[in-house]
Amino acid sequence: MSYTKRLDGRKADELRPIKAEVGIIPNADGSALFAFGETVAIAAVYGPKPLHPQHMQDPERGIIRCVYNMLPFSVTERARPGPSRRSKEISMITENALSGVVELKRFPGTVIDVEIMILQANASTRCAGINAAAMALAHAGIVMKEMVSSVSIGKIDDKIVTDITKAEEDYEEGEGATDIPFTISSNTHAITHLQLDGKIQTERLKEAYDAALKASKKILDYQTRALKGEKIDENK
Amino acid sequence: MTEKKEKRRIVIPGEVIVSGDDYLPGDFTRKEGKDIIAQRYGLAEGDRVIKIIPISGVYEPRRGNTVIGRVSDITFNGWIVEIGGPYGAFLSLMECPRFINKNDIAEFANIGDLFCAKIFTVKRNSADLTLKSRGLGKLEGGRVIKINPHKVPRVIGKEGSMINLIKNETQTEINVGQNGFIWIKGDLAGEEKAEKTIELVAKEANSEGLTEKVEKFLGGKIKKINPEEMVKEE
Numbered sequence: 001m002s003y004t005k006r007l008d009g010r011k012a013d014e015l016r017p018i019k020a021e022v023g024i025i026p027n028a029d030g031s032a033l034f035a036f037g038e039t040v041a042i043a044a045v046y047g048p049k050p051l052h053p054q055h056m057q058d059p060e061r062g063i064i065r066c067v068y069n070m071l072p073f074s075v076t077e078r079a080r081p082g083p084s085r086r087s088k089e090i091s092m093i094t095e096n097a098l099s100g101v102v103e104l105k106r107f108p109g110t111v112i113d114v115e116i117m118i119l120q121a122n123a124s125t126r127c128a129g130i131n132a133a134a135m136a137l138a139h140a141g142i143v144m145k146e147m148v149s150s151v152s153i154g155k156i157d158d159k160i161v162t163d164i165t166k167a168e169e170d171y172e173e174g175e176g177a178t179d180i181p182f183t184i185s186s187n188t189h190a191i192t193h194l195q196l197d198g199k200i201q202t203e204r205l206k207e208a209y210d211a212a213l214k215a216s217k218k219i220l221d222y223q224t225r226a227l228k229g230e231k232i233d234e235n236k
Numbered sequence: 237m238t239e240k241k242e243k244r245r246i247v248i249p250g251e252v253i254v255s256g257d258d259y260l261p262g263d264f265t266r267k268e269g270k271d272i273i274a275q276r277y278g279l280a281e282g283d284r285v286i287k288i289i290p291i292s293g294v295y296e297p298r299r300g301n302t303v304i305g306r307v308s309d310i311t312f313n314g315w316i317v318e319i320g321g322p323y324g325a326f327l328s329l330m331e332c333p334r335f336i337n338k339n340d341i342a343e344f345a346n347i348g349d350l351f352c353a354k355i356f357t358v359k360r361n362s363a364d365l366t367l368k369s370r371g372l373g374k375l376e377g378g379r380v381i382k383i384n385p386h387k388v389p390r391v392i393g394k395e396g397s398m399i400n401l402i403k404n405e406t407q408t409e410i411n412v413g414q415n416g417f418i419w420i421k422g423d424l425a426g427e428e429k430a431e432k433t434i435e436l437v438a439k440e441a442n443s444e445g446l447t448e449k450v451e452k453f454l455g456g457k458i459k460k461i462n463p464e465e466m467v468k469e470e
Contacts, residue, residue, distance in 0.1 A: 029294055048294060048322040062322075101249075103275065109361050110322045138249050138277045141293020143264065145275065146250030186250045187273070227248045227277060 002174055003157035007167050013211060015151075015163045015218060017234035020131075020226035022139045030140025032226070034132035036163055037235075038122035043132035045140040048110035056111075061104040065111050066095040068129055070118040090126045091116075097130050097150070097183040097193035103143040112142060123166040124152040127181050130193070135223050148192055149219035150183040153208040155200050160207050162215045175199070182212035186220050189213060244281050246291075247274040253286050262287030295321035295385040295415040297363040301355045302372070304380065304413030305365070307347050315341070317351055320382065320415045323362050327353060331366040350375040350419060352411055375411065378421030381431050383438040385416035390441040391434055398437065398447065405454040406430040429454070 006012070016037030025031035028044035035041065051057045068090040072078050094116065102112070114136065116129040127150035134148045154164035157174035164179060171177045178198025184191055191209075200208065226232055247253055252271045261267045262285040264276045274280060278288040297303075297319065305317035305325060314328040329336060336344045345351065352372050353365035367373055383391065392399050392412055403410050406429045408422030420430045436453055440446060 030292060050322070050324060107322045139292060141277055141290050143276045144249035146273075147248065224248055224251070228246050 003159050003171065006156075006161060007171075008165060012159065013162045013214060015215060016165070018219075018222050018232060019235060020135070020222045020232040022135055022226050028136070028140070030136045030138070030142070032132045032135035032139055034128050034135060034223075035120075036122075036124050036128050037165070038120055039124050039128045040119040041125060041128035041132045042117050042119060043129065043136040044115045045133070045136040045142065046113040046115075047140075048107040048112050048142070051109060051111035057109040059108055062107040062110040062112060063104065064095050064099050064102060064114060066091045066098070066114045066116065066133070068094055068116045068118075068126070070121060070125065074118045074121045074125075090129070093193055093195065094126065094130055094133060097148060098133060098137065100190070100192040101134075101145050101148055101185055102137065103145065106143055112137070112140075121166075123164055123169050123179075124181070126150070127152050127163075127183075130183055131219060131223065135227060138223075138227055145185075146188065147186040147220060147223060148183050149186065149216040149223060150181065150193065151212055151215040151219060152179055152181040153212050153215070154179055155198065155204060155208065160204065160211050162211050180205075180208050180212075182209065182216070184213060184216040186216075189216075243283075244279045244289075246278070247280045247288065248277055249275055253280045258284065260285045264288040264290070291386055292384065293386070295319065297321060297323070297325065297355050297358050297415075299355055299358055301414040302352065303355060303365075303415040304350060304352050304375070304411060304417035304419050305415070306380070307345055307349045307351065310342055310347065315345055315351075317353065317365060319363070319365075319413075320385070320417065325353075325355065325363040325365050327351065327365040327367070331356075331364075331368055333368050345374055350378075350380060352413065352419070375419050375421075378409070378419050379427055379431070381418050381420065381434060383416045383418065383434065385414065387438045387441045388412060388414055388416055390446065391418070391437050393447070398450065401447070401450060402430055402433050402454070406433070 019035035022032045024033050025044045030045040033042045048062055068087050070079050072081050114133050118125045130150035152164055154161050155178040156168050156171050169177050178200050181195050183193035251274045253274055255271045259272050261272050265272050265286055272286045278290045280288055303319045305319040307315045308318040309316035317325045317327050319325045352375055353367055354369050355363050356366045357364045406426040408420050408426045408430045411419040420427050
């Protein structure tokens with residue numbers, strides 16, 4: 001049986017209910033919450049501030065230092081706290097996804113700290129984290145060329161679907177599941193981050209990009225509305 | 237005036253503020269074809285030259301600003317002062333209007349001590365401070381709180397109305413730095429109350445009738461605390 005109907009009854013290009021808000025952490029220079037359904041991420045931004053140790057400073061430009069952290073209670077079986085191979089990788093890709101749109105040359109020798117915490121996980125945590133981080137950066141008054149929005153596109157069996165859940169990620173029938181997180185910038189539609197976990201044909205990847213572009217525009221709308229002061233919660 | 241106020245709106249990075257040949261990009265905006273695009277979060281304003289007024293973010297040093305800072309390091313000819321924002325500031329020994337023993341400058345100000353100083357030059361990655369002006373110098377005692385530098389104008393109020401109100405009601409000495417550091421000195425209760433009040437002002441910076449709220453907050457507290465304390469003593 002092929003994957004014709006999604007497990008949670010959504011349309012192929014439908015996102016989970018979104019939750020978005022800024023200014024949730026008073027002590028940070030900028031902060032935001034972003035959630036795709038049951039995947040909840042919060043991000044805090046501190047800086048730009050002087051970077052220590054000094055040997056890490058870049059005299060030409062500032063740097064972004066990301067920390068992605070999955071909290072122990074975010075998954076069904078307790079996640080061991082502290083950095084892991086996986087969280088280090090996601091911290092790095094988040095850094096790369098964001099540094100393309102931030103004007104780092106304005107403050108040479110400084111650091112912008114971005115802390116991402118996953119409060120609850122049901123797949124696409126890195127995408128929720130990047131979305132929250134982008135909002136937090138904007139909220140902190142960091143000079144940016146444009147925004148970024150992130151979404152995970154999946155190929156479940158042979159069907160391209162948007163914003164996959166853990167249950168879809170574990171789908172094993174037919175061609176199985178492929179997870180492709182995309183991060184796309186708001187104005188130039190440049191891809192600042194792309195990963196692929198699984199197998200996909202070249203032509204289908206283009207199809208996946210089109211789906212990602214469509215979804216990223218929707219996400220950008222939520223991010224914009226949240227930054228303009230709205231508290232978005234579609235879970236009701 | 238009212239028309240201009242209506243035109244102000246919040247923009248986010250990458251957003252097209254206006255489109256057309258009549259407009260020019262100002263602070264924190266850029267022009268791409270006919271579009272004026274925002275480069276940071278803030279309030280967009282302007283008739284011809286479109287600029288963005290920041291409403292959040294860290295302090296950006298400007299020449300002539302009076303700031304409050306804490307000494308974070310001592311060099312052979314001055315102090316490195318933490319003033320918030322991306323870079324530390326430097327206060328040279330030459331900019332102190334009194335005699336200081338060059339062999340032991342920590343005698344005058346050690347790490348952790350507070351200064352109220354003026355920025356006289358902003359360099360690429362530091363700012364120079366001076367103490368050569370009225371009202372500047374080392375701050376002795378008291379406490380320092382930090383608020384967002386963009387909310388400082390509300391804490392001061394029109395011609396200092398808000399800050400004078402707080403000073404009078406709490407019987408404290410208050411010094412507001414333009415970098416968002418606020419130094420408060422008085423008796424313990426007064427300091428505590430002034431701190432709470434300033435936090436309230438910073439939190440409600442955008443609301444209407446702020447002065448009345450602050451008056452109520454200060455007035456209400458005095459009446460509330462006294463009877464309670466009297467009951468306890470009995």
